[in-house]
Amino acid sequence: MEIISNEKNKLSRQSSSFRLRSPSLNTLRLHRIFDLFDKNNDGFITVEELSQALSRLGLDADICELKPTIESFIKPDETGLRFDGFEALHKTLDESFFGGDCECDGSPDSDLEEAFNVFDEDGDGFISPEELQKVLKKLGLPEAVEIEHVEKMIVSVDSNHDGRVDFFEFKNMMQTVLVPSS
Structure with a gap:
């Protein structure tokens, strides 16, 4: 060990x-x-x-x-x-x-904030196409190769059309793909 x-x-x-x-x-x-x-x-x-x-x-x-x-x-x-x-x-x-201990409050928003922060590398409160591309590249995903593909991913969840994803857009996207626990 x-x-x-x-x-x-x-x-x-x-x-x-x-x-x-x-x-x-x-x-x-x-x-x-x-x-x-x-x-x-x-x-x-x-x-x-x-x-x-x-x-x-x-x-x-x-x-x-x-x-x-x-x-x-x-x-x-x-x-x-x-x-x-x-x-x-x-x-x-x-x-x-x-230590197996969770320091967070366990709320769904807390989990989503943690996930959002993985992508929001510069901490400005938004996920830019470049930030998303970096994370996808780290994971070795083929979608990261061309910025145009990444920009399309952003557009698909960018409800206010500013070219980036804020926390609320991220939360809405995650709520559509995650199945709530019973």
């Missing part, structure tokens, strides 16, 4: 925006992340796929340090992490890095 001690200091200095805080949204978010990391869509995330994904997100971890930790969550005779192993790995890392 040397990776935990090495990365803990780095993570404690970074924003906790990527931390999944709301239990009602964790599974949905984790499934989306799992699908992004599973590049060949075989239902498994290999150590290599996870390492590449972390590198794209700017979390350059040594694969030699990652491998034993990840492999401890891979079931015998399987080539990588299934979703349940990925979820268990996330929970363990969350507890190790953040």
